[in-house]
Amino acid sequence: ETGVTQTPRHLVMGMTNKKSLKCEQHLGHNAMYWYKQSAKKPLELMFVYNFKEQTENNSVPSRFSPECPNSSHLFLHLHTLQPEDSALYLCASSPEGGGNIQYFGAGTRLSVL
Amino acid sequence: AQSVSQHNHHVILSEAASLELGCNYSYGGTVNLFWYVQYPGQHLQLLLKYFSGDPLVKGIKGFEAEFIKSKFSFNLRKPSVQWSDTAEYFCAVRPYDGGGSQGNLIFGKGTKLSVKP
Numbered sequence: 001e002t003g004v005t006q007t008p009r010h011l012v013m014g015m016t017n018k019k020s021l022k023c024e025q026h027l028g029h030n031a032m033y034w035y036k037q038s039a040k041k042p043l044e045l046m047f048v049y050n051f052k053e054q055t056e057n058n059s060v061p062s063r064f065s066p067e068c069p070n071s072s073h074l075f076l077h078l079h080t081l082q083p084e085d086s087a088l089y090l091c092a093s094s095p096e097g098g099g100n101i102q103y104f105g106a107g108t109r110l111s112v113l
Numbered sequence: 114a115q116s117v118s119q120h121n122h123h124v125i126l127s128e129a130a131s132l133e134l135g136c137n138y139s140y141g142g143t144v145n146l147f148w149y150v151q152y153p154g155q156h157l158q159l160l161l162k163y164f165s166g167d168p169l170v171k172g173i174k175g176f177e178a179e180f181i182k183s184k185f186s187f188n189l190r191k192p193s194v195q196w197s198d199t200a201e202y203f204c205a206v207r208p209y210d211g212g213g214s215q216g217n218l219i220f221g222k223g224t225k226l227s228v229k230p
Contacts, residue, residue, distance in 0.1 A: 002156050042117065043203070043220040056217065090157065101147075102218060104157040 003027040006091050006105035013081065014113050021076040021108045023091030029103070030096050032074040034066060037088040037107065049074060050096070081112045115140045117206050119221035126194050127229050134189040134224050136204030143209040146187040147218070148178055152200045160202070163187065174198070196230045 004025045013019050025032065034046040048056035049068040063085075065077040074091055088109050092102040120135040138144065148160040161172025168180040178189045187204060204221040 002158065004156070040122070040222060042222045045217050048217065092157075100215075101159055101162065104149075106156040 002103045002105065004091060004093055004103050004105035006089075006108050008108060009106065010109045010111075012111045012113065013078070015081060015083070017081075018077070018079040020078065021089055021091075021110075023074040023076075023105055025072055025074075025091075025093040025103070027093055027103060028095075029093040030071050031094045032068060032071070033092040033094075033102065034074065034076055035090040035092065037090055043090070047076075078110075081110075083112050086110055086112045115206070115208055115216075115219050117204055117219050117221035119202075119204055119224050121224045122222070123225045123227070125227045125229065128196055129193045130228075132189070132191040132194045132198075132226070134202055134204075134226070136187045136189065136221060138185050138187070138204075138206040138219075140185070140206065140208045145207040145209075145215075146178070146180055147205040147207070148172065148176070148187070148189050149203045149205060149220075150200050151203065151223075157203065160189070194226070194228050196228045199226060199228045201225045 007022045031050045033048050036044045036046055045058050046060045047066045052068050052071055063080050067075040088107045090107045091105040094100050094102045116139045118137045146163040149157045150160045151157045160176055161170050161178055163170045163180045171177045176191050178187055180187050201223045203223045205218045207218050208216045
């Protein structure tokens with residue numbers, strides 16, 4: 001148990017659906033991250049939030065929409081996704097922005113049909 | 114663009130064999146270096162890190178890594194692997210820019226290690 005909880009663990013959605021991924025951290029950290037993990041590719045940083053403010057958007061398509069209502073919660077809203085968006089989506093947190101040591105959740109395995 | 118290269122996609126070893134996983138990065142400035150491990154079905158967790166000081170760092174479960182600045186390398190080693198070391202291993206680098214600000218973590222593609230009992 002890392003103190004970073006992601007729900008759901010698995011998600012199957014059609015290309016016209018709207019769904020949301022949730023991440024919650026119980027570590028008192030101020031920075032949270034979304035990563036995309038695809039087979040045979042490096043982890044791709046998607047978004048960074050530091051003290052609830054988005055500090056990084058790594059050229060992510062607008063069909064992915066993050067939300068950070070407070071330092072403990074991070075959402076990733078999904079709409080009109082493509083099959084190539086199927087991947088493991090990882091949330092991480094760290095004491096401050098910039099990374100230091102990041103603590104990862106177990107991820108949400110997303111399949112887009 | 115900065116990048117991290119892990120030379121082996123999949124390594125298969127027998128128990129008690131020695132392990133060395135390669136990691137090279139492309140950045141000429143100051144870096145922090147990390148190895149993360151992902152056991153089957155589990156979350157990514159930190160194995161060891163290098164920030165400064167002794168370039169030979171020791172992590173959990175008998176792993177160690179050596180930072181060789183001249184080679185831009187941070188190879189992971191373990192003298193004798195166990196079946197429970199079967200996992201995927203990720204090298205990561207965090208560069209500092211010229212102003213001393215920390216960049217984001219940059220990950221390699223990962224190396225899958227399979228240890229045969």
